[in-house]
Amino acid sequence: MSAWEKNIRKVIPYVPGEQPKDKNIIKLNTNENPYDPSPRVMAKQLELEALRKYPDPAVSDLVNALADYHGVSNSQVFVGVGSDDVIAMSFMTFFHGDKPILFPDITYSFYDVWAELFGISYNQVAVDDNFELKLEDYYQPNGGIIFPNPNAPTSIAKPISFIEDVVKHNTDVVVIVDEAYVDFGCESALSLVDKYDNVLVVRTYSKSRSMAGLRIGYAIGNEKLIRYLNDVKYSFNSYTMNYPSIVLGVESLADEDYFRETIAKVMETRDWFTEEIRKIGFRCPDSSTNFVFVTHEKLQAKDIYEQAKANKIIVRYFAKPRIDNYLRITIGTREEMETFLTFLKKLVSNA
Amino acid sequence: MSAWEKNIRKVIPYVPGEQPKDKNIIKLNTNENPYDPSPRVMAKQLELEALRKYPDPAVSDLVNALADYHGVSNSQVFVGVGSDDVIAMSFMTFFHGDKPILFPDITYSFYDVWAELFGISYNQVAVDDNFELKLEDYYQPNGGIIFPNPNAPTSIAKPISFIEDVVKHNTDVVVIVDEAYVDFGCESALSLVDKYDNVLVVRTYSKSRSMAGLRIGYAIGNEKLIRYLNDVKYSFNSYTMNYPSIVLGVESLADEDYFRETIAKVMETRDWFTEEIRKIGFRCPDSSTNFVFVTHEKLQAKDIYEQAKANKIIVRYFAKPRIDNYLRITIGTREEMETFLTFLKKLVSNA
Numbered sequence: 001m002s003a004w005e006k007n008i009r010k011v012i013p014y015v016p017g018e019q020p021k022d023k024n025i026i027k028l029n030t031n032e033n034p035y036d037p038s039p040r041v042m043a044k045q046l047e048l049e050a051l052r053k054y055p056d057p058a059v060s061d062l063v064n065a066l067a068d069y070h071g072v073s074n075s076q077v078f079v080g081v082g083s084d085d086v087i088a089m090s091f092m093t094f095f096h097g098d099k100p101i102l103f104p105d106i107t108y109s110f111y112d113v114w115a116e117l118f119g120i121s122y123n124q125v126a127v128d129d130n131f132e133l134k135l136e137d138y139y140q141p142n143g144g145i146i147f148p149n150p151n152a153p154t155s156i157a158k159p160i161s162f163i164e165d166v167v168k169h170n171t172d173v174v175v176i177v178d179e180a181y182v183d184f185g186c187e188s189a190l191s192l193v194d195k196y197d198n199v200l201v202v203r204t205y206s207k208s209r210s211m212a213g214l215r216i217g218y219a220i221g222n223e224k225l226i227r228y229l230n231d232v233k234y235s236f237n238s239y240t241m242n243y244p245s246i247v248l249g250v251e252s253l254a255d256e257d258y259f260r261e262t263i264a265k266v267m268e269t270r271d272w273f274t275e276e277i278r279k280i281g282f283r284c285p286d287s288s289t290n291f292v293f294v295t296h297e298k299l300q301a302k303d304i305y306e307q308a309k310a311n312k313i314i315v316r317y318f319a320k321p322r323i324d325n326y327l328r329i330t331i332g333t334r335e336e337m338e339t340f341l342t343f344l345k346k347l348v349s350n351a
Numbered sequence: 352m353s354a355w356e357k358n359i360r361k362v363i364p365y366v367p368g369e370q371p372k373d374k375n376i377i378k379l380n381t382n383e384n385p386y387d388p389s390p391r392v393m394a395k396q397l398e399l400e401a402l403r404k405y406p407d408p409a410v411s412d413l414v415n416a417l418a419d420y421h422g423v424s425n426s427q428v429f430v431g432v433g434s435d436d437v438i439a440m441s442f443m444t445f446f447h448g449d450k451p452i453l454f455p456d457i458t459y460s461f462y463d464v465w466a467e468l469f470g471i472s473y474n475q476v477a478v479d480d481n482f483e484l485k486l487e488d489y490y491q492p493n494g495g496i497i498f499p500n501p502n503a504p505t506s507i508a509k510p511i512s513f514i515e516d517v518v519k520h521n522t523d524v525v526v527i528v529d530e531a532y533v534d535f536g537c538e539s540a541l542s543l544v545d546k547y548d549n550v551l552v553v554r555t556y557s558k559s560r561s562m563a564g565l566r567i568g569y570a571i572g573n574e575k576l577i578r579y580l581n582d583v584k585y586s587f588n589s590y591t592m593n594y595p596s597i598v599l600g601v602e603s604l605a606d607e608d609y610f611r612e613t614i615a616k617v618m619e620t621r622d623w624f625t626e627e628i629r630k631i632g633f634r635c636p637d638s639s640t641n642f643v644f645v646t647h648e649k650l651q652a653k654d655i656y657e658q659a660k661a662n663k664i665i666v667r668y669f670a671k672p673r674i675d676n677y678l679r680i681t682i683g684t685r686e687e688m689e690t691f692l693t694f695l696k697k698l699v700s701n702a
Contacts, residue, residue, distance in 0.1 A: 005575075030405055046397070054368075054563040056372075094358060197353055198353065213402035214595075234366075237433060238365060
């Protein structure tokens with residue numbers, strides 16, 4: 001060990017899903033959208049001479065477009081390099097108290113990584129046997145709360161009444177609702193941001209907007225929350241959003257029809273796929289997301305994962321307590337899901 | 352004050368230079384390159400269908416291209432969203448000890464902001480009356496060292512022997528050399544990274560590569576340093592570099608002739624401009640950067656700044672101790688600098 005290593009922050013990083021370069025793989029492991037971004041995005045000419053200048057540090061064009069789109073004020077919108085950047089900044093900004101923050105034990109596996117990175121104490125609250133969040137768990141003293149709605153990787157949505165109850169019982173801390181998957185059939189908490197000053201709603205372009213490759217996330221909340229968040233962001237990196245993100249991010253918002261159409265297609269495929277796999281012995285919660293969370297009555301999840309991979313189909317397997325016999329399967333195109341279903345049927349009949 | 356505000360991290364953020372939208376302004380305030388990126392970058396067709404997928408979290412294409420370009424191994428390169436992101440991650444990773452870190456009192460004004468943000472104690476070591484770093488100051492016990500070479504906003508470069516001496520005297524900590532401006536006539540510390548495992552060299556695409564709008568920075572060092580840095584990066588945000596950054600970042604490296612040509616033009620304009628302003632009563636160190644750091648024998652820097660701004664020319668003024676009678680002037684095109692010089696001559700003759 002070198003002498004300088006004693007001063008190093010040592011962490012166990014988040015492990016993202018595989019991003020294979022082989023284009024023949026059916027990729028159902030990272031909840032990307034199987035459809036291209038809006039034709040408006042695809043047709044946009046970038047003015048690359050803009051690249052020589054720093055982008056607008058306030059990202060006004062994108063902030064204003066998002067404010068218009070959601071019917072909130074410009075001062076209520078924060079943008080970042082994917083919702084991961086937005087949430088990392090939020091952890092740093094809002095979870096700076098002494099009490100442990102709360103989040104579910106089965107949830108986005110980045111939350112505990114951020115808490116560890118920033119030295120925030122945390123309490124992973126157990127979901128029930130059906131993977132449902134329990135309201136009373138969020139009545140205990142805490143330094144802040146975060147959960148996705150719908151939750152991941154469980155795909156289960158909670159009604160707005162649940163969210164409002166949590167927010168109302170925790171006005172002394174910030175409650176972050178991570179709505180990465182909200183567009184696939186879940187009620188948003190956006191209606192609460194003008195009623196409560198302690199709720200922050202986080203969104204992403206990576207799922208419903210088909211733009212994971214551009215890295216855009218945003219948060220909407222009371223303008224005081226957004227101001228604190230911007231102070232930390234400006235203390236970290238003045239210019240996080242690059243020119244292509246800003247321009248193409250605005251363009252995406254201008255094509256609501258295409259957006260609704262692709263979401264409807266994903267939801268239709270999801271509902272059909274859910275019905276089909278239940279016929280062959282799989283169990284899964286009703287999904288409000290672009291993935292399903294499944295377990296089989298006889299087959300082991302890990303075996304299915306490995307055999308699918310050998311057949312060039314990648315899904316997500318988490319070797320974690322409580323969910324190590326489950327798979328998270330992203331909803332691809334109807335064709336991709338038919339191929340996968342055929343594979344699964346063969347696997348089940350050979351079992 | 353709301354109840355939740357007691358848990359908030361409160362910081363005083365870095366204030367970036369103005370980014371006016373008026374295209375008629377001569378913008379000499381943020382050290383951008385006056386020339387467009389390489390024609391190869393401008394001609395590159397982006398495949399926007401790639402946007403629906405997450406980018407490669409390891410950013411292999413860009414990392415490999417940078418490794419080839421600099422003749423180091425892939426495992427010695429780290430990339431981030433501008434050098435600000437790279438340095439922020441480096442502060443978080445490497446400056447995690449108990450002793451104060453060291454950096455000059457006159458330097459990039461983000462260093463103390465990062466130290467405050469991450470709760471790192473620091474000691475701002477005074478440069479001498481000629482704004483020169485003093486070697487013996489870096490012999491005191493410390494938790495890490497960072498300085499730009501050439502330094503900003505002073506524009507002064509230190510020889511490689513100085514850097515090596517600092518690195519050799521501080522093998523128990525990480526020494527970061529911020530080489531944002533190195534391409535404009537300063538010797539790089541890259542030759543030290545295979546000799547010492549405690550030196551990290553940070554670079555950016557924002558100045559010499561004319562790509563501030565894309566947000567690309569990188570670091571080169573011993574592979575152990577890079578691994579620690581990546582662990583923290585993966586604990587913060589798995590996918591920081593978006594698809595356009597990766598593709599266009601690679602493209603820029605393939606056009607060495609254009610790169611050298613634009614740098615030579617900037618340096619030629621700088622040397623001519625330096626000579627001309629010295630004739631009219633300005634003093635400034637010999638610059639090894641794409642800016643000059645000037646003071647006038649009679650005129651007040653703040654007045655010059657304000658009057659230039661009224662004439663649609665923006666330079667950078669820092670209302671800070673020791674440098675509040677100085678201006679940092681970015682080198683623009685020859686034509687822009689001629690316009691500015693004419694303005695300055697008029698100002699001086701009217702004084």
